[in-house]
Amino acid sequence: MDVRLFATVFVSIFVAELGDKTQLATLLFAxxxxxxxxxxxxxxxxxxxxxxxxxxxxxxxxxxxxxERVLRWAAGxxxxxxxxxxLWSGD
Numbered sequence: 001m002d003v004r005l006f007a008t009v010f011v012s013i014f015v016a017e018l019g020d021k022t023q024l025a026t027l028l029f030a031x032x033x034x035x036x037x038x039x040x041x042x043x044x045x046x047x048x049x050x051x052x053x054x055x056x057x058x059x060x061x062x063x064x065x066x067x068e069r070v071l072r073w074a075a076g077x078x079x080x081x082x083x084x085x086x087l088w089s090g091d
Contacts, residue, residue: 013052022048 017023026044030037062071 017048 022044026040029035029040029044
């Protein structure tokens with residue numbers, strides 16, 4: 001296993017997930033006393049693992065059919081469009 005790659009991906013995903021909708025939804029479920037926290041943790045962790053697996057599989061498939069340069073441009077343009085949309089639609 002490439003430890004540097006592992007650390008890069010781990011830190012990137014960890015920072016990206018802090019304070020996002022997923023974490024807030026998990027926090028809300030866990031804040032209700034009648035819900036077992038272990039069940040909430042396992043369900044939340046399983047959902048993140050499944051979403052990540054889909055991302056890895058889709059990324060692997062797309063990379064076989066689209067060049068890396070096009071993917072980088074598309075990702076950059078997508079982030080810019082989302083940012084512009086958020087700024088434009090903000091109150």
